[in-house]
Every structure is written in structure tokens, then in C-alpha cells.
Amino acid sequence: MSHAPVMPVEAPAVLEWPEAVKAEVAEAISHYPVKRSAVLPLLWIAQRTWGWLPPAAMQLVARTLELNEPEVFGVATFYTMFNLQPVGRHHLQVCMTLSCSLMGADRLFKHLEHKLGIGHGETTADGRFTLRRVECLAACGGGPCMQVGLDYYEDLDETKVDAILEKLK
């Protein structure tokens, strides 16, 4: 159950920063007195760029910051919000922590599993959705809640969720 995910091999062997983010990368580095401190922002940029963090992206971050590759790998696996495997176009992250739980998160999650035919950490065959249980999203007042990509949806029930899914192509 508890393996660090093994990277799919079809990811490219070497990646470079696309022109479009180069300035942002430089800017992120400039915020810190030492380069290595920019590891989280750079991983974040990489994830935005490629949707997830293939090994080559972590190697790129290591190269950019003159860090050792294992160090970057350790950081990336420490945080749950870095995707170490490809995710679907829409990443559904359902809060399972106390407040949301009390408000029916479990039921909601089962509904999603049933509706999409996938379980925790899985992606639909058409690559549209990835479903994941997560810990507190810090929107406890609006439980049960779910994060889709970077957007929050609160006070959910089955109908609301269905309507949301409908809109996500």
C-alpha cells in the first residue's frame, strides 16, 4: 500500500524549461539568498508545466539549483500535492478529515468512486479524472469539500458533485 510510486517510463528522459517559464524560474530563484531554497517553487512550476513530476523534471530542478537529484526526489515525495504519476485533466481531491467527514465526505467519496468507476489514486481510462482522498483542505467551514485542480468546491452533496462533473470536460 505504501510505496513511493514508481515513475512510468514513457516520460521523456531529459527535459528543459520551456521559454515561457524561464523568466518565472529565474524570478523564483531570485527570491532567496541561496539557490537551493527555490526547490518548492520550481517543483511547482514544473508540475504546472508538465501536469505532474516525471523524473526528468526533478532532474531538471536539481540541475537548475545545483542540488543532488536524490535531494529533490526526497522533497517531491515528501509533499502530497506533487503528482509523481500522470494525473487526469481534472484532479479531484476530496477532503476526508474530521469536519468534512462528519458532514458526509465518506458518502461523497463512495459516490464519486461509483460514478467514475475508479478508486483512490486512479485515473479514468479516458484520462479525464483522477480521484484522490486528501487530508484537511483548510475549508472546514464548508465541508464536505473537494479541490478540483486549483479550484475549491464547498458544501457538497451528490447532486452538486454530479453537476460539477458535468461541466468538467
Add this chain to the structure above:
Amino acid sequence: MSMVKVTIDGRTIEVPAGTLITDAAKMAEVHVPIFCSHSKLPPLGACRICVVEVGTPKMGPDRKPVLGPDGSPEIAWMPKVQTGCTTPVTDGMHVKTASATATQARKGVMEFLLVNHPLDCPVCDEGGECQLQDLAFAFGQDFSRMEQAKRTFDSEDLGPIVKKEANRCIVCMRCVRYCDQVMGEDALTAHQRGAHTEISSFNRQPLDCEQCGNCIEVCPVGALTALPYRFKARPWDLRQHITLCPHCSNGCSVRLGVRGMEVLRARGTENRGVNQEFLCVRGRFGHDFVNSADRLSAPLVKQGGSLQPVTWDEASAQAASRLRDIAAAHGPGAIAFLGGEQLFTEEQYLMQKLARAVLGTNHVDGRTRTVARVPGDAVLRATGGGRPPLTFTDLVNAQEVLVLFDDLQGESPYAQALAIRGQHQTGLHLTVAHPRRVKLARPKFKGDWLGVQPGAELALVHALTKAALDLGAPSDLPGEISWGLEALTKSLASWTSERMTRETGLSADAIVAAAKRLRGAERKAVLFGRAVTEHPQAAALLQAIENLGWLTGALTSSASRVMYAGTHSNSQGALDNGLTPDFLPGYVPVTDAAGREAFGKSWGCTLDGEAGMSAPEILEATAAGRIKALWIVGDQWLRTAPDAALAARALAAAELVIVNDLFMTETARAAHVVFPVASFAEKDGTSVNCERRAQKATRALSPKRGSRADWEVFQFVAQVLGADWRYRTTEDVFREMARLVPVWHGMSWASLLPNGATWSATRVAGSLGYAEPDAKPAGEGMWLLSGGTLFAVDGVGERCSSLARLAKHARVFVSPAEASRLGAAAGDMLELEGPAGVVVLPVEIDDSVPPSAVFVPYAYAGAGVNRLGAPKGAGLRVKARKAAAAAKAGA
């Protein structure tokens, strides 16, 4: 250093301020358990097993300690237990390590550590020497309150050396920290977090690292174990013997695990030796040659063209009578001895005594890889002429370290680890002069790389010396040195910035800055090794390094900060004990009549007062028929001799070749008499490491059936020749040495325990001198770079299964730019043509190799780099082209 008083479990001791509680407890002989803390690593406080109760004197409003009714200060106990491994003691501190509270807390920690631990001790290689097992016995319970399933991980092979069973991991982070802060590899990392934390490599790939296995050594549990030793033995079935690693001059202590007559593993030691837990890959996995099935097991004598097994008596009689005949017919000068740098000190002494006292020849040279004559005391002078030497402790604490032309990774792995640890602990700064961008010259280490042009080594040392001289000569130079200052200043005057740059290919600023750093540093170290002694201009280079030492203050009248790491484990001993043609043991010149007489009187002979020939001269003379008998001590000499063609000619021309070896090597095949000898693990003796520390090695098992230690071989032959030698053990030999040889005066084996001793009683006068660098060989071609590599397989290495696997096959390393110029891709065959021959090797692309050079490691089985010819003048150039053959080597 200010001292503070601390009371631990009622014992009051004084310790330096800042000492950690766990260390203070050790001094007070109180046991505090630890897992994550390690003497070579900064404190972390990850495991909490070392918790203790801590109290400090209660302070009154007047900032004075409040005194109790009995007049002693009242103690304010901290409300919670503290980790002893991260808390420094303060004055008046009280510590309780075994109180009910501390024990209760430790039991809690133990229960947590065991929550997910599989307790699979019966199938764990660590079982029997596991710290978790020990402490579970002390603080654990015999039941678990944990009802859920334990979290589990798959087991993983992280390459051919490291086996990982993450279920057993207690996440102490020792492995990760050691790999980073001592090995400088940073190959391991913690994946995930919390209970799911797992130690592994980047993306679970096989470890791309030095394969030292130190992560295994420091792992307090069985989470990391050694694949080569997996399921081979239980620790209680092994006899464990501490002896010395034979693979380099650093002289690490290894703990061999022996079962029956088989060496099953090597480990570091906890408290012994210069290295304690550290071993490099060669020390840890370079021992199975001892068990090798093809060890020679009987002396061999050539009869009718082939080598036939004979008894020891016959073999020694043969060797002796033929040596006697040759001496009678052509004079003792027709006999020469080569090799012996890897023998123990006592054996080296006997080897030269056999040559000088029994046979009467001064043609003795241990330095078989030299290509030019080098005075026998040149190395000693370059390292301070016998002044107290640079130790490893000095090295790790140095502010500035200059590495001259050696790749420490391949030549001195322990010194490299110390330099890296120094970087982390005291901010040590490195200056690495090497044509290749070797590991320590990589940007990840704090330092500067002087990527000197191949062949410009002497020029660089002159340039550095000139830059140092321009800063003003140090004031405390001994008389003989200041006397030569004026002449040296004149000789170096031509080294303007332009000349520095022209000859070294480096910016003069970089050279001047390096000289400034070295001169300015209060604690410094200069390291050199075989790249210097095996240089075509070795004598001039050693003199230049001596100049540099004096002018940068690395040599002073009271101490030396220059270290020589020789080619073999006991290269230093060979110099100290007269395995040089021009010096008797203890640096007594052969030409010194009084010294000669002192030795002659004890040895019962008159010694020849003329210096003998050096190794390269001996070979020339043998090939020319002037020397008739060669006695070669050492493995794979034909493969490692600098010029294979010359060595082969000498062997063919010699009337008598005697070889001491473990295996039927090419050299042994050419011999007339072969003596099968014991390995390092099978004999007692002493060896002198690069700190000039003589250390005692203890045999771990008896010699393989049919073989004898080298010293016994010398004694057999000497006895047949009529010498009255009656040494029962090598200790007898050492006693004689302590009596006769100035450097060993007053020492005994007992005085070398536990961690060896350095000598500094003898002084050889220093001097300044200057020789112009040789002109670079004209013409086309790429520079041939050679040198030791970490995984190099020499004669014994190829019989060590793990080393042989890691070394892979012989190959030639070229830079990406040269490879594309040559139109060669990785794996293509490249043909190298030198003055003496051609070799064809598969290409490996390596960006550490400079342009217009190729790098072929020494001594690789099948590489035959010495068939290209010996370097002359400033070095060797070869022509490289892609081989026409369609052959592509497999990886």
C-alpha cells in the same frame, strides 16, 4: 578550552564546554544508548532513544546558585526528558540516565520504534550484532499493543552492493547523512514522510555511487545489508580479526569475518584504526581473492620449459644455488630485486637484507612503476625530512588543502572522505590540481580546480612556488633552506604571469590565488602521490614540491603539512626500510661509510658502498644482459610495469627470474622459480601508511596450504645461502630493526598498539633546487592520462567478485567533444597508438576528461595501457582513431 563540571548518575567529571551529554556520559563510563547519533556526523536528534533527565543549578534573584540545606546547589530538573545526543553540558549540570522517568521514556521510544518493525531477526543478516535487538532486549516489551497491520515495503536491491529491507528501518538518517557528509555522494534520500518514510535512491534506480557500503556499516539495524554477504553467515559463527586493508596507502583497519579458512566479509571497526567505521569499496569488498581457488599452493620450478611443483626445500635450494652461481660468475651486481611495496615492513627489511647482506647487491628498488631514477630520500624531503607528519586529524581540520595531481577517489579514498567531512564540519577549502575534473574538483565541493594541462605538472608547481615566493618567504625556515633561497629566487625569476599561463594553460590569477590561500591558511595540507613519483620528471617534481612546501609554510622547521600517499599499502615503509638502491634502512645513505659499517657489523658482512640501480635502470640493464637474475616481489608486475615491452625484454633476457606471488600471473609464468606466498590476511607484521603511521596487522587465518609469508621465503633462501638467520616470527625481525634502524629506534610491536605510532626522530636535511620542465613532446596526438580509479581491478581486484563486477571491462575515457571529433560513440572501439605499441579499447564518454586527452586507468585486466610505452619527458602522446573493426563492446 574552558572546562565544565557535570554530574552523570552521581559521577562528577570535568569535560570541555560544549560536550554533548552522550559524549560526556561516555567519559564518565555511563552507558547511554544511541541510534541516530554518530561520531562522524553532526547531531540530529531523530530517534530519541538517548533521552535522559537533565537538571541545572537553580539560580536565585542574585544570579547565584541557590544552595540547599547541605550546602550544595539545588538542582532544577527540566520537566521533560531531553535527548542526550543534542544537548551540550553546562557547568553544574546534573544528568540522570537510568531514573524511572528516563527509563520509562526510553521504553516508550522503544515501543514506537517497534510499532512497524517486522522483528524478522531470524532471517536478518544484522541479527546478533543489531543495536535494535540489543536495546529491545534492554528496554523493549515482549508484547505489542499495536493491533493494526504493520506498514510494509518491498525489499529492494539498490545496485550490486546495497540490499534494502525498508520494513526494518528506524529512520535514523545515518545512512543518508553519512553518504552526503562523509562520502560526498548524496546517493540516498528519504522518500515520503511519517510512518511511510523509506530510504532509497533517486526514483529507485540502482545507486550510482562509490558503492562503499558505509551506509550499510552505519545502519544500526538490518535495513541496509551487504548483498555480497547476504545469508552467508551469522556473526557469532565468525571469528573476527582486525587487520590492515592492503589496497592503498591510507592504512584503514578492517575487521575480517572468517569462518573456517574462508574470509566472508570485511567491516570497519568501531574504535580502532585511523578509519573506525569507514571503508571504501576496495577495503570492504576487496577480500575474496584470499579465498580464491586459483591461489598457488606449491613452489614451482621451471624444468624442461614448464613450471613443475616442487617442495619448499627444493625450490629454495634451486633459487639459492642459481643465485650463488650467477654471483660467482658475474659478481653480485648481476642480481637485482624489484617490488615489495605491499609487503610488511619486516619483510621489506629482510628483502633488502637478503639482497645487500647475503648476496651483496644494492640493486634493490620497490618502486616498480617509476620511469626515472628518483633519489630514495626525495619523498621524505618533500614531506619534511622526517619532521612530525601530517595526520588525518590535521587533514580533516585543515582550512586549505592542495591536492597535487592525484585523483583521491582512486588513490586515497579515505583521505577524500576526510576532505569532504572537513568541508561540512570546518569549511575546509580544496584546491585540486588535476588535468581531469575528478570528483573533488567538481563544483559541488567548495574549492577550486586547477585543470592543469597534461604534462605541465612541474610547470604548475614552479608557478605556485613563484607566486608564494612573491608573497615573501616564511620567517622560520631552517638554515639549509634559507641558504638556498637566493638561488631559487633567481631560477624562478623567469616565471612571469605570461609564462605561468603559457606553460600550464591556467590563468596566472588562479595560480596566484591558490598560492595565497595555501600560504595564508593557518591549518593546511598538501597531498601528493603516485602521479608525482611515477612522473617522468619525478625527481624534479619532488624537489619542486619540497620548494613549494617550504615557501608556503606547509613545511616548517617543526612540522610537516605535506602528505605522500604512495602507490601501495606500504610504499612509505619501503622507503623507510631501504627498498631503494641508494639508501640502507632508516635513510642511511649507502655511500655513508660509518652507517654502512654499523649495519655491516650487525649483519656480519661488508656492504657495497656504491648505490645500486633504480627500477627502470635495472630493467634496461637486464634487457642488455648486464643483470642476469631478477627477483620480483609483487603481483601482476608485467601488467603494471610502466613499459610492458621493456619489462618483457628484461624477463626474456634474464637467466634467472624468481617471483613471489599468490597467483599464476603472466610474470610468474615467465619465472624460473615461483614462491607461492601468503596474502595480507595470513601474516603478522607492520605497515606504514601515508600519515607515516606504523600500524600492526594481525593475521586472521593461517596461510593457504602450501604458501608461506614472503619473509619466510627470504629466510629460507638466505639460510641455504649460508646466512645465520633465525627469525621465528616477524616480531623478531622488528626487534632487530628497532635495534639497528634509526627510524625504528625504541619501538616495539607493543608500542604500536592500538592505533600505531609515527616516527620523527630521524632528520634528512632539506634543500631547495630547481630544474626546468622538459619540453613537451612535439607532434600530434592526444595526451595519455592514466591513474588509479576506485573500482580498478589489478591482479587481486579481478579475483574479488564485487570489485570485478563494479569495475566492468577495460575502456578508454574520452570527452564528449573528442568523441564526436573522432566520430566515436560510447561502446565503439578506439585504437590508441603509442611509441611502443597499439591497444584497442571500447570508448566511454566522460566529461571529466579534458579535450585532446584520453584516459585509460592503470592495471585494468586487458587494457594493457603499458603496451603503449612508458611516458618520457613531459608525458606520453598517443594517436587515437576509431578502430576499423565493426566490433562493439558490450557493457
